[in-house]
Each structure stands twice: as structure tokens, then as C-alpha cells.
Amino acid sequence: MEVSVKKRLLREMLFARRFEERCYEAYVERKIGGFLHLYPGEEACAHGVLEAARPGRDYVITGYRDHVHAIKCGADPKEVMAELYGKETGSSKGRGGSMHIFDAAHRFMGGYALVGGPFPLAAGMAKAIQMKGDDDIAICFLGDAANNQGTFHESLNMAALWKLPVLYVCENNLYGIGTRIDRSTAVIDQYKRACGYNMPARQVDGQDIEIVYEAAREAVDHVRSGKGPYFLELMTYRYRGHSMSDSNAYRQKDEERVWGNRDPIVILRDRLVEAGELTLEDFKNLDTEILEEIENEIIKFSEESPDPNPAELDKYVFADNDPWVRPAANGGAK
Amino acid sequence: MSQMMFWEAVRRAHDEEMARDPLVICMGEDIGVVGGTYKATTGLYDKYGPERVMDTPISENGFTGLAIGASFLGVRPIVEIMSVNFAWLAMDQIFNSAAKVRYMSGGQLEAPIVVRSPGGTAHQLGAQHSARMEKVFMGIAGLRVVTPSNPRQAYGLLKSAIRCNDPVFINEHELMYNMKGEVPDEEYFHPLEGSEIAREGRDVTLFGYNVSVHWCLAAAEVLASQHGIQAEVVDLYSLAPLDRAGIKASVSKTHRAIIVEEAEAPVGVGSEVMAIINEECFFELDAAPVRLSAANVPIPYAHVLEKAVMPKTDDIVKTVLKMLGRG
Numbered sequence A: 001m002e003v004s005v006k007k008r009l010l011r012e013m014l015f016a017r018r019f020e021e022r023c024y025e026a027y028v029e030r031k032i033g034g035f036l037h038l039y040p041g042e043e044a045c046a047h048g049v050l051e052a053a054r055p056g057r058d059y060v061i062t063g064y065r066d067h068v069h070a071i072k073c074g075a076d077p078k079e080v081m082a083e084l085y086g087k088e089t090g091s092s093k094g095r096g097g098s099m100h101i102f103d104a105a106h107r108f109m110g111g112y113a114l115v116g117g118p119f120p121l122a123a124g125m126a127k128a129i130q131m132k133g134d135d136d137i138a139i140c141f142l143g144d145a146a147n148n149q150g151t152f153h154e155s156l157n158m159a160a161l162w163k164l165p166v167l168y169v170c171e172n173n174l175y176g177i178g179t180r181i182d183r184s185t186a187v188i189d190q191y192k193r194a195c196g197y198n199m200p201a202r203q204v205d206g207q208d209i210e211i212v213y214e215a216a217r218e219a220v221d222h223v224r225s226g227k228g229p230y231f232l233e234l235m236t237y238r239y240r241g242h243s244m245s246d247s248n249a250y251r252q253k254d255e256e257r258v259w260g261n262r263d264p265i266v267i268l269r270d271r272l273v274e275a276g277e278l279t280l281e282d283f284k285n286l287d288t289e290i291l292e293e294i295e296n297e298i299i300k301f302s303e304e305s306p307d308p309n310p311a312e313l314d315k316y317v318f319a320d321n322d323p324w325v326r327p328a329a330n331g332g333a334k
Numbered sequence B: 001m002s003q004m005m006f007w008e009a010v011r012r013a014h015d016e017e018m019a020r021d022p023l024v025i026c027m028g029e030d031i032g033v034v035g036g037t038y039k040a041t042t043g044l045y046d047k048y049g050p051e052r053v054m055d056t057p058i059s060e061n062g063f064t065g066l067a068i069g070a071s072f073l074g075v076r077p078i079v080e081i082m083s084v085n086f087a088w089l090a091m092d093q094i095f096n097s098a099a100k101v102r103y104m105s106g107g108q109l110e111a112p113i114v115v116r117s118p119g120g121t122a123h124q125l126g127a128q129h130s131a132r133m134e135k136v137f138m139g140i141a142g143l144r145v146v147t148p149s150n151p152r153q154a155y156g157l158l159k160s161a162i163r164c165n166d167p168v169f170i171n172e173h174e175l176m177y178n179m180k181g182e183v184p185d186e187e188y189f190h191p192l193e194g195s196e197i198a199r200e201g202r203d204v205t206l207f208g209y210n211v212s213v214h215w216c217l218a219a220a221e222v223l224a225s226q227h228g229i230q231a232e233v234v235d236l237y238s239l240a241p242l243d244r245a246g247i248k249a250s251v252s253k254t255h256r257a258i259i260v261e262e263a264e265a266p267v268g269v270g271s272e273v274m275a276i277i278n279e280e281c282f283f284e285l286d287a288a289p290v291r292l293s294a295a296n297v298p299i300p301y302a303h304v305l306e307k308a309v310m311p312k313t314d315d316i317v318k319t320v321l322k323m324l325g326r327g
Ligand SMILES: Cc1ncc(C[n+]2csc(CCOP(=O)(O)OP(=O)(O)O)c2C)c(N)n1
Pocket: A065, A113, A114, A115, A116, A142, A143, A144, A145, A146, A147, A171, A173, A175, A176, A177, A242, B029, B058, B060, B082, B086, B089
């Protein structure tokens, strides 16, 4: 990986970290409501995988922990934050909220709140890609616990059966809310489950972005070359509670410490510093610059944006002016 | 009588029934070690152990089906579906197995399970976490549906549901777990069928269930204190079956009916109550019944939009005034 790319990824991951931390503050200030699931600790997963793909062109879908994936695909962080603020300028016009960030223009096909919902949707997008004959792929990011949904098995089977161009990325952070993986799942190594469907699969360290990137390149190449789906498991950890209402009391402090020492941002930063490509001073400046951008542009934009208009409550329930719903006499279906 | 929070009442019913009968078990996501998203099973894991207080994988249709299968052999499972929005995934088993097995086996098998789940629209949880699904459950033959509006009902309905030999779906409300109310100190079984008069009145009947009972009570207070109107509030805690006799009795007394529901109007509690009024006591009516329902939209995230979805106290008051020719 080139140094310039590493530096850019470091900036992106640090930005993602600070963005999420700022969401936390805004939630405490009651600017953001509802459920809020944050990504700190797992940054190398989304960034490493999507760096190996074509963010903005390949179709990406995920669960409720979706802000960072959307931004890496090209969503404007201002609009993502405005969505969390429930503003009309938000990426889903304030209708969606944190768990439902969408940016179709950048082919970020959404965050979904039902665990396991995106598995078949990703397979379906891959089916459409296959029919169109494009060389795009679909990428589905979900957690470890999601694999206990029936849709996981149904989707992997169909994807493998029909050789669909879909990459399933399992962000294995060892927990589904407060339940540790060994208490919910008979197979701890998630990549093994893909073998049941004859799908190539691999497990790698999700904290080191270079490792993630290399593994993802192989996976993406496989899928893009028409060989069918691939399952990539990334071992990672979330540094905060599952959502804002989670105290994290169920986790051992030792475990938290071990993973805390494997911070994906620190790993990359130290590597660059050791190679003489970056000084800690540079890193500090970068951080300051990011914090200022978040405050002066993103938060400002979100604060100043207007609320949605309650008179438009039922906008987006159905298509506007669809001729097929009216009789011919009204200019509709003939 | 002592004051108790809603979640404590639910927990107490679990605890008493589990202490009494070793075949009563409970299961759900994060109900054991964590004690439940709304604390309804706190402490039970330590008391009864992992075999009777089961933390399940995120496999709603699977574990609900497993509970139903166990109930065929006499186990009495209480299944918690973490949020009613996830109950969609378990509906195959609830509808196709639990609700039908007694009938299609000619009475040989039964599925005495309880499925409890918090639903409703809370605060800005967005379209996929704000479902009001009572309307879906109440239309299925073979399934009982109850929906408590206070801790006493929460306790007594769960107690009866565990004893009952039919499958029972208990629709709780996300925003009510911390509500305080009186619960009898002695053991208490609330009938699964029927309705309750939450406030007596003679001028108009406000039908509510679950959270909307409280909206009706608030409106009745305003109507009494500011307009001298005595509204009767009927609490339809049983949604399947609905209390035909209770509906008829109240409408025959007040001659006017308004149904207040947290869900969208189509195919809902309101439409069903209206049909019953038509069938049971049409000629008692002095005015056409009215439904006050949520706007027919997926629930929006933005606070201003979310607020605009639900009927408010003021809407109920205005509707009553208009119905009485005083609007
Ligand atoms: C069908 C369904 N069941 C339950 C939930 C509640 N829930 C939300 S997130 C979650 C845990 C998911 O864990 P995992 O898939 O590992 O993802 P992570 O949050 O760890 O990233 C659960 C149980 C849900 N959203 N959808």
C-alpha cells in the first residue's frame, strides 16, 4: 500500500472516530434522538474493505451501525449528521434517522434496523448486477450475531447456488448487544459457516487496516471476476456500548483492555511514525483540523438546517404522480 | 395494594409462576444475564439458572418455534420478543404452528405459550422500531391477544396467560415499563377476556387500549373540568377476542363512540370496534362513531414529524365537542 494511501486512510479513520464521538456528545445534548449505534474500534473494517472495492460504484448495504460505511461510500458527512439531527437536509430528509442512512447516488443502499434484513437484499442487488452484466459487486456488512438469523443461511445458499456477485463481510466484534458470541452461537469462527454453502471464506484481523485491505482485495477480485460470492470475517471490537442505552457492564475489563491496545488508528499511526512518514506532531495537527471541520462545518450545518415540514408528513409514502394508480380518464393507466 | 412499576409487575408474574411450576421457562434475546431490555426478567437468571431463563440467539422464528414445540409436550414457555418489530420474523411459527395446532389436530395438541413483546411508538426510534402490530395479531383465529394499560393488568394478565392453555400474545408498550401503579399484594389473575371501565361517564364513550387509554383519560379530565362533559373511558385490554358485550353496554349508555388508537386506521382496532357497534347496537347511536388514529405513514424519525403522527388530547377533546354539537 502506498504511503499516500495509508495517510489518507489514517485521516479517514480518524475522521470517522471523531465524527462518531461527536454524535455521542450531540446525543447527550439531546440533539440526536432514538437509537444510536457507534463504530469506534471497528474503523479498519469498513475502510479496509471499501478501499479494496469501488466505493460509490459498488453497492453497499449494512445494519444500523451505518454512518461510517455511508461516509466511506461518498455520503456527505454534513448530510449524515443532519439526518441524525432529524433535519430536512439530512441524507434521508429526516425521515430515517441514525439507523437508516441512505445515499443512493453513491450506491449506499442503506442501513437497516432488523438484524439479518440486509442479507437477502444484498443477494438481490447482486442478482440485478448479474442480469445487467455490469462488473459492479454488492457488499453486505453485518455483525457476528446476525448470522443466527434464518436469512443468513437462506441468502448464502442462494448466493452460492446462483454464483451471485456479493461479498458478505462479517464484522465479528464478539457480541450481539450484551450476549457474548460463545453464549449465542455454536460456531465461534463465523467463516466456517460459509463452508456449509460451498462459499470461499476467510477470517482475518480486523484491527490492522493493511491486513483487512489485502484480504478484501482477494475477496473483491474473486467476486468481481464472476466466480460467485465470498465471505470475509473480520475480528474486531467495539469500544463503546452497543447503543447509547447500553452500559457495557457485561464485558470483562481485561478483554476491553486487550482490544483497546489494538486500536486500528493507533496501529496505522505508529506504523507511519516508525517508518518516518509521519510525526506525532503531524497527527495532532490532523486531529485538530478534523475536529474543526466537524465543529465548524458539519455541526454548524446540522444546527442551522430547517426541520422537516409537518405538512409534508406523508411525502415519500408512495410515488408522486404515478400514472398507474389512476384511471385512464385522469391521465392514468390505459 | 402496593405501588409497583410496570416492569416490576411483569417480573413478579414471571417469578411467582416459575417458582410454582418447574415447567414454566422464559426465553429471549438478552433476557438472562442482562435481565431484559426493559428489565422484565431481572434477577431470574441467577434464581432459576440458564436452563429455565434462556438467552437465545437472534433467531426469532427459530426460538419461538422451539418454545411452541416444547409447549406441545407440556412446557409452559414465556417468550420475550425484544421489540414487536422483530415479531414479524416469528409470525410464521406463531400463526402457522401455535394458533392452528389445536384445531388442525382435532384437539389432540395444544400450544400453551405466552409471547410478550413491547411495541408502540416511543421516542424517535424510526420506521423499523416503531411498529404497532396489535392489529396484525388480533385477526388470527386461535390466538389470544391482550394488551395491558397499567401494572395491575400487566401482572394479572401475564399470570392468567401462563395458566391459559391457548397461545397468548401480550402486547406491551415501550414507554410504559416505568409507569407506576397499584398491584394487589396477594396473587391476582386478570381475566384474559373482557374490557374494563377506566372512568365512568354518560355522554360519550372513548374506547382505548394500552397507551391510548391514558390519552382518553387525559381528554376525559379536560372534558369534565372545562366543558362539563362526562366521558366514559373503556379499556379494551383484550383485543382478541374483543369484548362485544362491554362495547354494546357502554355505547347503549352513552350513545356516542370514539375509538382512539395508536396505530394507523386501516384494518385496525378502530375499524373492528366500529363493526361491532354496527352489529350490536347501531340503533343506540346518536352520532356516527369516529376513529382517531395515527397518520397512515411509516413512523418518521424527525421529532416534529413524529409528533404530527399521533392523535393528541386536544384532538380527542375537539372531536367530542363536535360530536356533541359544541365544536
Ligand atoms: C430481527 C432483530 N432481532 C433483534 C434485534 C435487536 N438487536 C439489535 S442489534 C442486536 C445485536 C446484533 O449483533 P451483531 O449482529 O453482532 O452486530 P453488532 O451490533 O455487534 O455490530 C440485536 C439483538 C433486531 N434489531 N432485529
